[in-house]
Amino acid sequence: MKILGLIVEYNPFHNGHLYHLQKSIEKTKATHTIAIMSGNFLQRGEPALFDKYTRAHAAVKNGVDLVIELPTMFACQSAEIFSHGAITTLNSLNCVDAICFGSEEGDVDILYTISKILVDEPEEFKISLKKYLSDGMLFPTARSLALFDYINDFKLLDISKEKLLNILNSSNNILGLEYIKSILKLNSKIKPYTITRVQSDYNSETIESNICSATAIRKQLKDLNDISSISKVVPNNTFDVLKSKIDDDFYPMFDDNYFEILSSIIIRDKNILNTYFDVNEGIENKIYQSIFTSLTLDDLKESIKSKRYTMTKIKRTLNN
Template identity: 65%
Template sequence: MNLLGLIVEYNPFHNGHLYHLNESKKITNATHTIAVMSGNFMQRGTPALLDKFTRAEMAVKNGVDLVVELPTLYACQSAEIFAHGGISLLNSLNCVNSICFGSEIGDIDILYLISKILIDEPIDFKIKLKDYLDKGLPFPKARASALFYYITENKLYDTSEEDLLNMLNSPNNILGIEYIKSILKLNSKIKPYTINRINSGYNSLNVNDSICSASAIRNALKNNSLNTINYTMPKDTYDIINRVIESGFNLVYNEDFYQILSSIIIRDKDNLTDYFEVNEGIENKIYNSIFKCHNIETLQNEIKSKRYT
């Protein structure tokens, strides 16, 4: 057997996911597929549109052989922790030969090279990174510039600094680098592959093709437009969503939790730093912002600043 691992959310499973699944099987020559999937909450802390069992059913009906849950402890974290949880789980199964993920660059060589440099931290790279930080550059820009210097100085890859910065600012490239870093840290035998993401970006709300983002599909469903987007998903996905809606289940969105969230923030004013990664003063910004906002979106925009992305 040749087992392919995928780290997914399928919120919900759509044509882009089916393309990724089928292409991943092709380039890895996989005979079977294991998907590590977020449970009822997603990487950015958002609730899943449908419960994890329904989303696992979608995955299996569309060609995944086994779905394993990624614990919430890892699912709702930064790219680094999310990736480490997914890779650790696949690695612990002791049967997975490869992993394939989508990326904007679609080039495993440069992603692997960047990951290796970030893991090994060669002395020339570290010196340049410190120099750029001392000059006042934000960390992402300083790291990109140090990487560019190290890569070009050692003639490791032909790229421009602008292209490298764009690469490091692209969400799926970032996640792919973290997957590879985790593979290297674990000394895992899992071989990484990548394919180009096609069509819409992951957070685009435009539904103008048979392959669009999950965000666009969720937005359409929020507006009760399932019948207008049936061409964006496999028939099995459409049938399952239609079945769930007809059963009287309300699809779940961020806004459904706003009143609970605001009550907890006000109640726990003095204990907000007990929550993971709530530190360095953002707890005060969260608390002060809650009185100016009426929904999740305005709260996120109010908290966001140059310091807090």
């Protein structure tokens, strides 16, 4: 028996997820699969399209053996905390042999080497990082350059500075690096694997083939309000599960559906907004001021957005 762990959101389970599942099983030679899945709210600070039970049902119908919920306190957080929660959960089961994640890079050895440096923080790396920071560089830039210096000096990888920067700035690579870092920190026996993402970019909003991003699927459903519009990009099992829910009057959830409730809570709790988790750095003042000039959730998010507050930070904060 060999058990494969998958860290997923399945929002919803589409053809790309089925490809990833099948290729991961093939690559790891797994006999069983366990998916750690976000619940009703997701890593980027958005509600799931359908509830966690519906998404778990679709996952099992498409071949996943067991779905375990990733608690919201981890699911709606940064890549580091999200990954730590997921890997800790898998590791605590004491039966998972491997994980396999999609990445833009596709070479797990490169990701592993980078992760190990970031976890171990060799003295030469720290000296280089400190130098770049003292030159006034932002931390992400300084860290990237210090990494390249260390890798190049010790000839750990044959990699250009441009490629390293691309790896460190690609969304799925970032998650992959955090998965591996968590495995190393936990001294876990789980072995990491990766497969290259195919065809569609993670944030692409267009449907151009039978494999597209979940973002594109959600946009299609929101714009057309027609489940049949996504039939070619999701497995038949997913389509049947989702259509059954809609036929029973359980419709997709989009973040603007709860704008009125959110507005009421912000106004009601104006004096205690800073007691909510992750509401800090004065963002509570910006939220309260902006609610009176915003007609939609998008208006509110755009009003709060600044160099200090990223859109992802805003989404997660409003969900809290």
